[in-house]
Amino acid sequence: MSGNNTFGRGSCPKPFLQKDLFPATGGYIDGRFCSDALGASCCLPCPQADWLYPDNFSSVTQSASWINVASILCMAFVLVSYTFLSVDKTHRHYMNTCIVISVVMISLGFLVPLATKPDQCYNTITPNDMYSSRTCGVSGTFILFGGLSAVTWICLRSIGLHLQICWQVVLGSSFMWGTLIVGWVIPASGLALALVFSGVSFRFGDTCHINHNNSLADFWIPLLVLAGITLIVQFVTISYCIKVYVLYLGARSTTRGVLGLPLYGNSIRGTLSPIEAYRRIRPVIYLQWRGFTVVLIIIAEVVFFSIIFVFLDNVETRLLHDPLQAEAWLICLIEYGRKEPCTPLGQELVVNEATVVAVLVLLSLNGIWCLLLLGHFSMFTGWYELAKGIREHASFEVFRDGAGTDNFENPGAYEMPANVRNGAKTPEPAFTQISSPTPVTSKTGRVTPDYFGRKARYNPPSHSTISPQTPSTIARNWNLNQASAIPKSKF
Structure with missing residues (x-):
């Protein structure tokens, strides 16, 4: 102890601890913040983030994590609606479902530490990692797999x-099964590489994040490559839509009558005129503007999150290899022996508190964005109609069970069926149409429609003189009493 009253101080000045007094038996050894610039190998006490950020940093990060509770509830509502409501109420699609599941995993990565309240440190100078803390392994796995799968599905959707x-x-x-395989195999492979070659540990806050070692090659570069492909494809698609709309405006100003003509003679893969192309992509844009927005929001958050963490890793590595860059901060800590007077100097070395909190809040809001942009108001009406139908069915069953013999003796106690009039039974119609010239069909079951396109309904030209005729209106040129038709004239 070398005359110091605090265990582990050794020959190091306050508040540093001597590295040699803490054997490397567990935890994330490379996560120690140590330096040889003070003579002996001295380390900051764990957790290191507490020495670089203000006292309220831990409470602020926990508050940001609590936002995930609201996100989980929002995404649970969406997934339950996808499961039990019909397609016309939810407009579900398997890609949207996979995106929501991916965002759920990210939120679970922040919720698990809130429930278990893990210890961030293995010993006084060593943080816990996925091998020494089960909570760390679970939370870090959820965040890594959720982030990779969300970006992968966003890319496939684009x-x-x-x-x-x-x-x-x-x-x-074939495309659906191919995307289902690719959409889950890529994140699983990336997760395996990240855990084997990098691992996760407590970097700041109660949630584990990927370690610096090899993280650029096995996690950040693949993540940014997928995000880059998504952005390129998305902007190309948007540019094409803008081009089609501009050409459509020009074509409409020159040919007014083309809009009323049907789309004949052109296959789907054939050459489309500007007006025909616009008529094809307009319903797709109408259906997919929410998806476009979700893609842009999540990709922007991923890029922002990646840049911040890569910068944080570079700063940490630079400080470990060149402690002289933090000389002013280290001298301040030695002089005062506490962090409060030195916090401004420490903030100059790392990502500031406001930026870190902004990243955590943005990640926590993804579930709310999913509800607002992938959910529909018809989901609420669908649950209302479902609850109303169950209640009416239950009331009908109670009415049947509570019926006495008097009701059977008094037929007037029952409401007369609609198909009985004055004692005579009229034929019951097969179905009823309400203000619709065409039969109304309802989708039942868990059918996944194609929301990437919509078939245009053919409307006959308004100037057409062709009208259907019944057989009775066709003029006959022969006598029905004769065996064969006799023409009126030879010429």
Whole structure:
């Protein structure tokens, strides 16, 4: 102890602790913040983030994590609605479902530490990692896998929209099964590489994040590559839509009568005129503007999150290899023996508190964005109608069970069926149409429609003189009493 009253101080000045007095038996050894510039190898006490940020940093990060509770509730509502409500109420699509599941995993990564309240440190100078803390391993795995899968599904969704809008490709079951395989295999492979070659540990706050070692190659670069592909494809698609709209405005000003003509003679892969192309992509844009917005929001957050963490890793590495850059901060700590007077100097070395909190808040808001942009108001009406139907069915069952013998003796106690009039039974119609010239069909079951395109309904030209005729209105040129028809004239 070398005359010091605090265990572990050794020959190091306050508040540093001597590295040699803490054997490397567990925890994330490379996560120690140590330096040889003070003579002996001296380390800051764990957690190191407490020495670089103000006292309220831990409470602020926990408050940001509590936002994930609201996000989980929002995404649970969306997923339950996808499961139990019909397609016409939810407008569900398997890609949107996979995106919501991915965002759920990210939120779970922040909620698990809130429930377990883990210890960030293995010993006085060593942080815990996924091997020494089960909570750390679970939370870090959720965040890594959720982030990779969210970016992967966002990328696949952008590619699917691009193929349908720009190349008029019809996406079938082969594309669906292919994307389902790719959408989950890529994140699983990336997670395995990240955990094996980098691992996760407590970097700041109660949630574990990926370590600096090899993280650029096995996590950040693949994540940024997928985000870059998504941005390129998305902006190309948007540029194409803008181009089609501009050409449509020009074509409409020159040919007014083309808009009323049907789309004949052109295949889906054929050459489309500007007006026809606009008529094809307009319903797609109408259906997919929410998806466009979700893609841009999540990709912007991923890029921002990646830049901040890569910069944080570079700063940490630079300080460990060149402690002289933090000389003013280290001298301040030695002089005062506490962090409060030295916090402004420490903030100059790392990412400031406001930026870190902004990253955590943005990640926590993804679930709310999913509800606002992937959810629909019809989900609420669907649950209302479902609850109303269950209640009416229950009331009907109670009415049946509570019926006495008097009701059977008094037929007037029952409401007369609609198909009985004055004692005579009229034929019951097969279905009822309400203000609609065409039969109304309702989708039942868990059918996943194609929301990337919509078939245009054919409207006959208004100037057409062709009208259907019944057989009774067709003029006959023969006598029905004769065996064969006799023409009126030879010429």
